[in-house]
Amino acid sequence: MIRRLLTFAVLAGLLVAATVWLADRPGSVTLRWEGWRVDTTVPVLVLAMLALMIAVNALLRLAGAVVGGPGRFLAGRRAKRTQAGYRALSDGMAALAAGDSRQARKLAKRADRLLADSSLTALLSAQVHSGADAERHYQRLAERPETAVLGLKGLTDLALKQGDKAKALELAARGWSLGGTTDGLAATLFDLQAGAGQWIEADSTLTEAKRRKLLSGADLLHRQALVALARADQAERDGNAAAALDFAQTAHRADPILVPAAVKAAAALHRAGKTRKAESVLAATWEAVAHPDLIEAALALAPKESPLDRVKRVEKLVRLNPDGACGHAALAEVALAAKLWGQARTHLEKAVELRPSAGLYILLARLEREEKGDEAAARDWLMKAAGAGAEPAWTCQVCAKPADSWAIACPACGAVDSLVWR
Ligand SMILES: [Zn+2]
Incomplete structure (x- = not known):
């Protein structure tokens, strides 16, 4: 700004000086052209030339605007x-x-x-879009390096929707190998590898997902427990008891509230002669989750025990987490087998109060019959059993079908880690 003002002041000064200088030296100029004659003074001529220059400059600018116009308009x-x-x-x-x-x-x-x-x-x-249209657009994304992972993830999801798990696995693995950090890609790839029984690959996916900070905490540990559990199964099938024990314990340590991991670790420890340790594994999980599979596993540690010793074994476990229907039902059943009628009745009544089920009504009928020979009362309980809701069971969250026992993949639909107890 200051520079501009200075330039203006200098130019104005020069102009004034030039004007004064010219005015002091009037002189005359005569122009003759084609029979024309113009007489004027030098200052007037200089002013006329200045005016001409300004007019030509303005004309040139106007012409520029008209010529360059369409381009600028289009841009x-x-x-x-x-x-x-x-x-x-x-x-x-x-x-x-x-x-x-x-x-x-x-x-x-x-x-x-x-x-x-x-x-x-x-x-x-x-x-x-959906179907082939969506596939075409995702394909276009997959072709560009910047958006390849996004495109491959979209194509993976489409393949899953179409039920083509082999194609989905191939696409997800391709996205993963490009270093993809897209949301859900790690979990999808893990599930597909686990579903295909590729446990070693699934394990390295977890290691890499941890490195890329895509999986962490309880989710990562739970998946690591599933891998170890599957590898324990494989080792059992191969007759490698030491490896089976190792993997089962790894699974239990990774996810201490995963009931099947505790059950498998306890059985493997028992086979290795470490029954005390097996008991403490079951106790640790029972403290967090009261589940009938844990009771069954605890009883399997001493299959030849007397009915009274079985009552003591179950009491010892249930004491750690005593208030649920599951503990009362388990105690009622072993008490009934040991003919401890009063104890059986107390626990049955508590269990029915907390969560009535057909199984409990059948135990009550057995109690009436075995304790008192009361067939009429037994029949009443059996009538109630017929109208009672379903027993809790391992049930698939994807296809809603119940399974006989826990498995990593749903036996009905093959979904990985979909079974919940309800
Ligand atoms: Zn299912």
Whole structure:
């Protein structure tokens, strides 16, 4: 600013000096051209020349604006179009996030029309379409290095939707090998590898997912426990008892509240002659989760025990977590077998109060019959049993079918880690 003012002051000074100098030296100029004659003074001539220069400059500028006009006009239109395209793209993403798929589809179409680079709209387009259309858009993303993992994850999910697990596994593994950190890719790949029985690969996926900070905490430990459990099974099938024990204990340590891990570790320890340790494994898990499989596993540690010793064994375990229906039901059953009628009745009544079930009503019928020979009362309980709800069981969260026993993959639909006790 100051520099401009200085320049202006210097120029104005020079102009004033020049004007004064010219005015002091009037002189005359005569122009003759084609029969014309102009007589004037030097200052007037200089002023006329200045005016001419300014006029020519203005004319040149005007001509420039007219000639360069269409280009600038088109560039402006293009910028406006791109801007509208970006707006449609971001609005479409927002509509998708809000669950308005119709609006998202409309905006995706508009963004596709307005933006020259179709790879920008591929993700939105893929998400608002289904089937072959979505596949085409994800394919386009998969072809560009910057968006390859995103595209492969989308193609994996599509393959899963179509029930093609082999294709999904191949696509997920490709995305993973590119160093993908997309949300859910690690878990999807792990589940697919586990479902295909590729436990060693599943194990390295977990190690890598931990390194990429995609899985951590209880989730990671639970998956590590599943891997160890599967490898314990494999070692058992191979007749390698030492490895089976090792893997089973690893599984229990990784996830101490995973009931099947405690059951397997206890059985393996028992086979290795470490029954005390087996008892403490079951006790540790029972303290957190009262589950009938743990009672069964505890009783299996001494199959030849007398009925009274079985009562003592179950009492010792239940004492650590005594208030649930499961503990009362277990105590009632062993007390009934030991003919401890009063104890059996107390625990049955408590268990029925907490969670009535057909199994408990059948035990009550047995009690009436064995203790008092009361067939009428027994029949009443059996009538109640017929109308009671289903017993809790390992049930698949995906296909809702019950399984006879826990398994890593649902025996009905093959979903990994889907069985819950309910
Ligand atoms: Zn299932």
